[in-house]
Amino acid sequence: MTTPTGKVICDITISADGYSAGLDQTEERPFGDDGGDGSGAGLHAWMFDTPDENRAEIDRLNTAGAFIMGRNMFGPVRGAWDRRWNGWWGGDPPFHAPVFVLTHHAREPQPMDGGTTYHFVTDGIVSALDMARTAAGGGDVTVLGGATTINQYLAAGLIHELRLHIAPLTLGAGTRLFEGVPPLELEQLTARAASRVTHVTYRVST
Amino acid sequence: MTTPTGKVICDITISADGYSAGLDQTEERPFGDDGGDGSGAGLHAWMFDTPDENRAEIDRLNTAGAFIMGRNMFGPVRGAWDRRWNGWWGGDPPFHAPVFVLTHHAREPQPMDGGTTYHFVTDGIVSALDMARTAAGGGDVTVLGGATTINQYLAAGLIHELRLHIAPLTLGAGTRLFEGVPPLELEQLTARAASRVTHVTYRVST
Ligand SMILES: NC(=O)c1ccc[n+]([C@@H]2O[C@H](COP(=O)([O-])OP(=O)(O)OC[C@H]3O[C@@H](n4cnc5c(N)ncnc54)[C@H](OP(=O)(O)O)[C@@H]3O)[C@@H](O)[C@H]2O)c1
Ligand SMILES: NC(=O)c1ccc[n+]([C@@H]2O[C@H](COP(=O)([O-])OP(=O)(O)OC[C@H]3O[C@@H](n4cnc5c(N)ncnc54)[C@H](OP(=O)(O)O)[C@@H]3O)[C@@H](O)[C@H]2O)c1
Numbered sequence: 001m002t003t004p005t006g007k008v009i010c011d012i013t014i015s016a017d018g019y020s021a022g023l024d025q026t027e028e029r030p031f032g033d034d035g036g037d038g039s040g041a042g043l044h045a046w047m048f049d050t051p052d053e054n055r056a057e058i059d060r061l062n063t064a065g066a067f068i069m070g071r072n073m074f075g076p077v078r079g080a081w082d083r084r085w086n087g088w089w090g091g092d093p094p095f096h097a098p099v100f101v102l103t104h105h106a107r108e109p110q111p112m113d114g115g116t117t118y119h120f121v122t123d124g125i126v127s128a129l130d131m132a133r134t135a136a137g138g139g140d141v142t143v144l145g146g147a148t149t150i151n152q153y154l155a156a157g158l159i160h161e162l163r164l165h166i167a168p169l170t171l172g173a174g175t176r177l178f179e180g181v182p183p184l185e186l187e188q189l190t191a192r193a194a195s196r197v198t199h200v201t202y203r204v205s206t
Numbered sequence: 207m208t209t210p211t212g213k214v215i216c217d218i219t220i221s222a223d224g225y226s227a228g229l230d231q232t233e234e235r236p237f238g239d240d241g242g243d244g245s246g247a248g249l250h251a252w253m254f255d256t257p258d259e260n261r262a263e264i265d266r267l268n269t270a271g272a273f274i275m276g277r278n279m280f281g282p283v284r285g286a287w288d289r290r291w292n293g294w295w296g297g298d299p300p301f302h303a304p305v306f307v308l309t310h311h312a313r314e315p316q317p318m319d320g321g322t323t324y325h326f327v328t329d330g331i332v333s334a335l336d337m338a339r340t341a342a343g344g345g346d347v348t349v350l351g352g353a354t355t356i357n358q359y360l361a362a363g364l365i366h367e368l369r370l371h372i373a374p375l376t377l378g379a380g381t382r383l384f385e386g387v388p389p390l391e392l393e394q395l396t397a398r399a400a401s402r403v404t405h406v407t408y409r410v411s412t
Contacts, residue, residue, distance in 0.1 A: 016370075016392060016408065017384035018224050035389045164222075168392040168408055170384050178223035178376050183241045186222060186374040191404040193397030198406050200399075202222065202374055 005138040008129065008158055010150045011061055012177060013043050013165040013197075019174035020147045027076035030088065035169055043167045046197035053194040057165065062094045065139025066132035070149035071103040074118070081107050087118060098135040100128045102149055125152050147175040154181045154204070162186070162202045211344040214335065216359065217267055217369040218351045218383060219249050219403075225380035226353045233282035236294065241375055249373045252403035259400040263371065268300045271345025272338040274331075276355035277309040280324070287313050293324060304341040306334045308355055331358050353381040360387045360410070368392070368408045 014020050021040070022033035029038020036042045046054050071077075075085045087093060092113040100119050107120040121128040132141040143153055153159050164177075178184075186202035193199075220226050227246070228239035235244020242248045252260050277283075281291045293299060298319040306325050313326040327334040338347040349359050359365050370383075392408035399405075 016390075016406075017387070035391070166406070168394040170387065170390040170392065172384070172387060172389040178378070181223070181376065181378060183378040184222075184376040185241070186376065188374040188399070188402060188404065191397075191399030193394070193399075193406075196394060198394065198397040198404060200222075200372070200404050 006065060006133070006136055006140040007160040008133075008141050008143065008153070009064065009161045009163060010143045010145075010153065010159050011163040011165075012145050012147070012150060013046070013167055014177050015043060015167055015169050015171045017170040017172065018176045018178060019171040020145055020150075020177055021072075022171050022174040025072060025076065030076065032174060033171070034174075035171055042169050046165060046167060046194060050194060050196055054197065054199075057163075057199050060163070061142075062096070063140070064097065064142035065136025066097050066141050067095050067099040068128050068132050068141065068143045068149065068153075069099060069101055070146050071101055071105075072148065073144065073146045074101045074103075079105070081105055086110055086112065089116075092116075098132070100132050100135075102128055125149075125156060125158070129153070129158060147177045147179065150177060151179060151181050154178070154184065157204075159204050161189070162204055164200045164202070166198045166200065168196060212271060212339070212342055212346040213366040214339075214347050214349065214359070214364055215270065215367045215369060216349045216351075216356045216365050217371075218353070218356060219246075219252070219371040219373055220383050221249060221373055221375050221377045223376040223378065224382045224384060225377040226351055226356075226383055227278075228377050228380040231278060231282065236282065238380060239377070240380075241377055248375050252371060252373060252400060256400060256402055260403065260405075263369075263405050266369075267348075268302070269346070270303065270348035271342025272303050272347050273301050273305040274334050274338050274347065274349045274355065274359075275305060275307055276352050277307055277311075278354065279350060279352045280307045280309075285311070287311055292316055292318065295322075298322075304338070306338050306341075308334055331355075331362060331364070335359070335364060353383045353385065356383060357385060357387050360384070360390065363410075365410050367395070368410055370406045370408070372404045372406065374402060 025032040031040035093116040096115040110118040185205040189201045231238040237246035299322040302321040316324040391411040395407045397406045
């Protein structure tokens with residue numbers, strides 16, 4: 001791997017059994033069978049119900065110079081882009097930076113307010129990372145999810161730092177972080193407990 | 207579930223991807239493909255390399271009034287008991303209490319020094335728990351592992367408290383805690399980071 005200026009970070013909330021989303025995601029239930037109403041509320045209770053306790057971790061989420069996500073995280077559209085869909089985050093998304101969306105279905109870039117532009121990348125994870133690194137300048141690149149996307153980057157040895165937020169529930173099924181990823185040596189950098197979540201940051205040996 | 211006097215606790219070390227042992231366990235490699243020499247040294251570095259930092263968690267491990275474990279944790283013998291095997295823990299095991307070993311292969315109880323007796327239970331997890339509860343008097347019962355055994359107790363709603371020690375490595379394959387267990391609501395009771403492990407204790411809603 002070439003010496004990076006910024007880091008490639010993965011930041012994701014998982015259940016105690018390692019899932020970042022349940023099965024059967026739909027527009028009404030973006031997190032699928034998540035043990036609740038499909039909104040991911042259980043997984044993300046730490047963000048929405050106890051934001052003050054977790055301010056540092058929440059603020060850190062969106063500070064990268066560029067972002068990468070999978071198409072299923074971006075939205076519920078599958079197959080061809082047969083309808084207008086500009087992400088879950090409204091007209092002024094919290095990213096304020098380029099977001100590279102992995103997909104097999106080409107689409108023109110979609111500029112939004114506040115500095116966010118969605119770019120759709122059809123030639124794979126390395127290409128998306130190259131573009132994100134360039135866009136980030138010397139800044140960090142954050143891979144936001146879902147697990148399908150993160151696992152590809154982990155398997156390719158392209159993640160430097162893994163920021164996990166472990167929520168107090170299990171899902172039993174869904175898309176699982178680390179699924180199919182070969183063994184990794186991790187170094188535990190920090191770990192911190194709040195009332196409804198345990199935050200753990202690992203350095204990944206690549 | 208009847209009102210218990212003591213608690214039923216599960217205490218286990220897992221990798222960041224949820225495995226408590228690798229594949230292909232043998233006598234020479236009791237933890238199988240664990241990313242190292244098969245001794246579980248990577249998973250248990252927190253116990254063996256940094257015991258002072260983790261004194262409370264180590265001491266708490268063996269304080270129950272009775273223990274339950276699966277036959278694969280007890281040793282490498284599979285099928286009939288065709289040779290003498292009295293556990294990995296020598297003549298004076300650290301349990302100092304009855305240990306109920308789940309197996310399909312009947313065997314007479316095996317008394318050891320220091321108060322440990324291994325009892326071999328062939329009629330299932332509920333029977334083993336009943337006997338362990340009786341043996342523990344008002345004390346706690348700890349289910350020590352492996353994951354195959356713990357998962358059965360979790361699926362049956364028989365565990366009150368889950369004490370996890372999350373080690374900084376991933377195994378990629380093996381026996382996984384929570385595998386096949388239906389969704390659980392957990393309450394995070396405590397979480398504490400040491401330098402090479404994150405300890406998290408959950409109350410399980412049953
Ligand atoms: N817990 C959290 O913090 C968190 C974070 C993020 C997301 N989530 C949840 O996770 C779920 C989505 O995760 P997921 O794992 O199912 O999917 P995902 O990683 O978001 O997206 C997977 C999709 O992205 C496209 N894709 C991925 N890699 C590609 C590649 N190398 N080349 C081309 N296209 C590629 C493919 O879509 P096409 O083939 O259709 O183009 C693929 O089906 C959602 O429920 C979301 O809400 C949770
Ligand atoms: N990381 C940790 O803290 C930790 C803790 C404990 C163990 N371990 C490791 O985990 C591995 C063992 O775990 P494991 O999940 O493979 O197996 P396990 O749970 O220790 O043992 C499974 C075996 O126990 C017997 N058994 C289990 N449930 C039974 C039931 N309801 N009725 C009758 N027999 C039953 C069966 O043996 P038979 O059919 O052969 O009789 C079964 O194959 C070992 O490598 C051990 O070193 C790690």
